[in-house]
Amino acid sequence: xxxxxxxxxxxxxxxxxxxxxxxxxxxxxxxxxxxxxxxxxxxxxxxxxxxxxxxxxxxxxxxxxxxxxxxxxxxxxxxxxxxxxxxxxxxxxxxxxxxxxxxxxxxxxxxxxxxxxxxxxxxx
Amino acid sequence: xxxxxxxxxxxxxxxxxxxxxxxxxxxxxxxxxxxxxxxxxxxxxxxxxxxxxxxxxxxxxxxxxxxxxxxxxxxxxxxxxxxxxxxxxxxxxxxxxxxxxxxxxxxxxxxxxxxxxxxxxxxxxxxxxxxxxxxxxxxxxxxxxxxxxxxxxxxxxxxxxxxxxxxxxxxxxxxxxxxxxxxxxxxxxxxxxxxxxxxxxxxxxxxxxxxxxxxxxxxxxxxxxxxxxxxxxxxxxxxxxxxxxxxxxxxxxxxxxxxxxxxxxxxxxxxxxxxxxxxxxxxxxxxxxxxxxxxxxxxxxxxxxxxxxxxxxxxxxxxxxxxxxxxxxxxxxxxxxxxxxxxxxxxxxxxxxxxxxxxxxxxxxxxxxxxxxxxxxxxxxxxxxxxxxxxxxxxxxxxxxxxxxxxxxxxxxxxxxxxxxxxxxxxxxxxxxxxxxxxxxxxxxxxxxxxxxxxxxxxxxxxxxxxxxxxxxxxxxxxxxxx
Numbered sequence: 001x002x003x004x005x006x007x008x009x010x011x012x013x014x015x016x017x018x019x020x021x022x023x024x025x026x027x028x029x030x031x032x033x034x035x036x037x038x039x040x041x042x043x044x045x046x047x048x049x050x051x052x053x054x055x056x057x058x059x060x061x062x063x064x065x066x067x068x069x070x071x072x073x074x075x076x077x078x079x080x081x082x083x084x085x086x087x088x089x090x091x092x093x094x095x096x097x098x099x100x101x102x103x104x105x106x107x108x109x110x111x112x113x114x115x116x117x118x119x120x121x122x123x124x
Numbered sequence: 125x126x127x128x129x130x131x132x133x134x135x136x137x138x139x140x141x142x143x144x145x146x147x148x149x150x151x152x153x154x155x156x157x158x159x160x161x162x163x164x165x166x167x168x169x170x171x172x173x174x175x176x177x178x179x180x181x182x183x184x185x186x187x188x189x190x191x192x193x194x195x196x197x198x199x200x201x202x203x204x205x206x207x208x209x210x211x212x213x214x215x216x217x218x219x220x221x222x223x224x225x226x227x228x229x230x231x232x233x234x235x236x237x238x239x240x241x242x243x244x245x246x247x248x249x250x251x252x253x254x255x256x257x258x259x260x261x262x263x264x265x266x267x268x269x270x271x272x273x274x275x276x277x278x279x280x281x282x283x284x285x286x287x288x289x290x291x292x293x294x295x296x297x298x299x300x301x302x303x304x305x306x307x308x309x310x311x312x313x314x315x316x317x318x319x320x321x322x323x324x325x326x327x328x329x330x331x332x333x334x335x336x337x338x339x340x341x342x343x344x345x346x347x348x349x350x351x352x353x354x355x356x357x358x359x360x361x362x363x364x365x366x367x368x369x370x371x372x373x374x375x376x377x378x379x380x381x382x383x384x385x386x387x388x389x390x391x392x393x394x395x396x397x398x399x400x401x402x403x404x405x406x407x408x409x410x411x412x413x414x415x416x417x418x419x420x421x422x423x424x425x426x427x428x429x430x431x432x433x434x435x436x437x438x439x440x441x442x443x444x445x446x447x448x449x450x451x452x453x454x455x456x457x458x459x460x461x462x463x464x465x466x467x468x469x470x471x472x473x474x475x476x477x478x479x480x481x482x483x484x485x486x487x488x489x490x491x492x493x494x495x496x497x498x499x500x501x502x503x504x505x506x507x508x509x510x511x512x513x514x515x516x517x518x519x520x521x522x523x524x525x526x527x528x529x530x531x532x533x534x535x536x537x538x539x540x541x542x543x544x545x546x547x548x549x550x551x552x553x554x555x556x557x558x559x560x561x562x563x564x565x566x567x568x569x570x571x572x573x574x575x576x577x578x579x580x581x582x583x584x585x586x587x588x589x590x591x592x593x594x595x596x597x598x599x600x601x602x603x604x605x606x607x
Contacts, residue, residue, distance in 0.1 A: 079261075097284065100280065113284065
């Protein structure tokens, strides 16, 4: 059975749910990270084979079936870099938001943004 | 040099992005001219690419000499050459107009601002040039992360808009990546040419359907296709005024191109309702975007919802998947980029001169007559009045819908034009009659902004007058490649 795929899909849905259901922006970032990690997991599961070795190829003729697929790992290294950069920008924006409005709760934030004087100085 | 035309626009833009922080550290004054020069050179290279394709046909370019499918390849064909030229040219105009506003608003951060803009441009050009599905994801995210930074740099409400954009943009990119993973599991390749050769032979398994659906929904979020446009209005409204024309003009076009490329050239499964779904989603987007645009009282938000409606036109054309429909969609890609950049530059000019974006207070006719005249040109193009470009792309789209025998889509395309009359009348009325007494203060826009406005207005008309030539020489070959 392909249990690892179901784990990846379950994590995907968990991340998506966290992003939609939670009103706290920090929790949305956490959901986003789970969501992205689930996709990385999905790609890595694609690469694995039973009874296959790590793709470090010895000299001489080799049977490709004896090795795992290295390509998804290489792709996911790039995807992890993208994920780190996205999370970094998101966290930087949250720091600025918190400094300006003193909250990360979505509805409180919307309230304070609606007030004209908000966003000038951080509230106590 | 000619051998490297497929990668040249990207390289020039990326080099500009790296040089600007170094030079700008010492001479901040040089940032803006350097950015315009880099975008202009990238645009010249992209236009040379169009000439190359017309003269010598499509070309594949293995990056670093690594042959596909192991290496990543770039593709210079009629569609990618045309889209790259359109995106780079409009980006150059938008950057040309950004100078006075950005210099005033950014100060010390000017090098970072222009570096980010050129990184975003590199991303857009990369999405267009790439012939590899995973590479498209990487460029999508390069462009998106730079755009998040640009939107957030306005501070205040823009931070919340940028955060929303990050969350939805990441979901879009991740969905696309998940879809690509499904297609990779099915075929064992990420190269677009290889995928298009192998996918038609596969059965309509859940993996194939899931892969196409995830990739399609992901790209639909990125291109702001209703009802997945949630990030777009806030991002366009709160983005810094100098750069809004850049983001709104070219930002969604690269994703629309990726949608056409993926759904028509790579997947191309007439047995699955891929294009039908896209056409109907586009039809709904035209109406919904138009209705929402007509209800706005902030000029920037009105233009943002107008973008939702106009992107619907592009989606309808891609979904029709016949020659006239595709030619119309690609032509609208150019026309919408030009006219939306024109309108956002005009609104930005009003803001620069102390105006406010509220429609009742936007009067420009007394103080900024030339800017006000350019707004009319942009409005006529969006409504679809000849000889402005918008008329011709809609003409081809309607012909495509008639060829496909879809009277409801024809009705949606025409209704979109009527809605455009309503919301563009509101904008034009506000500019010309609205609040003349309390309009933007004193003077006409700075020379560079005016030059850009006149250039974009000229392009709007020129794209209309040259539309037959464009369609015959490059867009019909581009459409034939997909059919």
